[in-house]
Amino acid sequence: MSLELKRGGLIVSCQAQADNPLHGPIFMGAMALAARDGGAVGIRANGPEDVRACRVAGLPTIGISKIKSDGFPVYITPNRAAAQDLAKAGADIIALDCTPRPRNGDDPESIVRFIRDELGLEVFADISTLDEGLAAEQMGATYVSTTLSGYTSYTEPKPEGPDLKLIEALASRISTPIVAEGRFNTPQLARNALDAGAHAVVVGTMITSPREITRAFARSLAK
Numbered sequence: 435m436s437l438e439l440k441r442g443g444l445i446v447s448c449q450a451q452a453d454n455p456l457h458g459p460i461f462m463g464a465m466a467l468a469a470r471d472g473g474a475v476g477i478r479a480n481g482p483e484d485v486r487a488c489r490v491a492g493l494p495t496i497g498i499s500k501i502k503s504d505g506f507p508v509y510i511t512p513n514r515a516a517a518q519d520l521a522k523a524g525a526d527i528i529a530l531d532c533t534p535r536p537r538n539g540d541d542p543e544s545i546v547r548f549i550r551d552e553l554g555l556e557v558f559a560d561i562s563t564l565d566e567g568l569a570a571e572q573m574g575a576t577y578v579s580t581t582l583s584g585y586t587s588y589t590e591p592k593p594e595g596p597d598l599k600l601i602e603a604l605a606s607r608i609s610t611p612i613v614a615e616g617r618f619n620t621p622q623l624a625r626n627a628l629d630a631g632a633h634a635v636v637v638g639t640m641i642t643s644p645r646e647i648t649r650a651f652a653r654s655l656a657k
């Protein structure tokens with residue numbers, strides 16, 4: 435299977451946390467199949483079990499492990515052990531928080547090196563600012579993604595829309611492929627991401643979370 439995320443492609447994030455009725459590998463595997471049939475070129479999934487389940491779609495799979503630690507803001511693949519478990523589950527690409535924020539784990543440089551050199555996999559760097567994108571390129575990331583824009587204390591409050599400006603800024607400064615992720619909630623916004631210089635686009639909530647989609651409709655009707 436090609437490990438490359440096809441240029442101009444849509445990657446679907448198939449995630450449901452424990453409080454979500456769709457939580458669990460059976461539902462996430464089905465989501466991955468639906469995404470594939472709809473034209474996705476890649477899947478992003480959380481945790482070894484869901485990664486294993488999503489491989490049924492036969493698409494390049496970006497694995498993450500959300501591990502929360504009291505008092506520390508970093509939770510996306512915060513250590514090498516988590517990366518190793520994702521590799522064992524069959525992830526082709528491993529995503530991690532590449533911000534310099536305090537963490538209860540390993541520093542991002544060492545995780546990036548471990549993924550590349552020891553696991554032999556591609557690295558997907560989740561960042562929130564231009565400087566973090568520049569640093570991730572220096573660390574050797576295969577992809578740099580805007581995932582965390584609006585979710586770090588220094589980029590809050592989270593705007594309603596995605597961070598197209600960050601994509602443009604990154605595109606003018608780095609040669610590493612940029613992936614647009616975070617609040618690309620309509621087909622037009624996903625298209626705008628490519629026009630702003632993104633290599634590919636990740637969409638999660640608005641494709642794979644019926645609860646959130648329902649909330650958006652219900653809110654609109656309640657106005």
Ligand SMILES: CC(=O)N[C@H](C=O)[C@@H](O)[C@H](O)[C@H](O)COP(=O)(O)O
Pocket residue numbers: 447449498581582585615616617618636637638639640
């Ligand atoms: C900040 C954070 O933890 N983002 C997570 C990263 O894996 C997911 O919760 C998002 O759903 C994903 O990034 C896709 O974004 P959106 O759901 O907006 O299309």
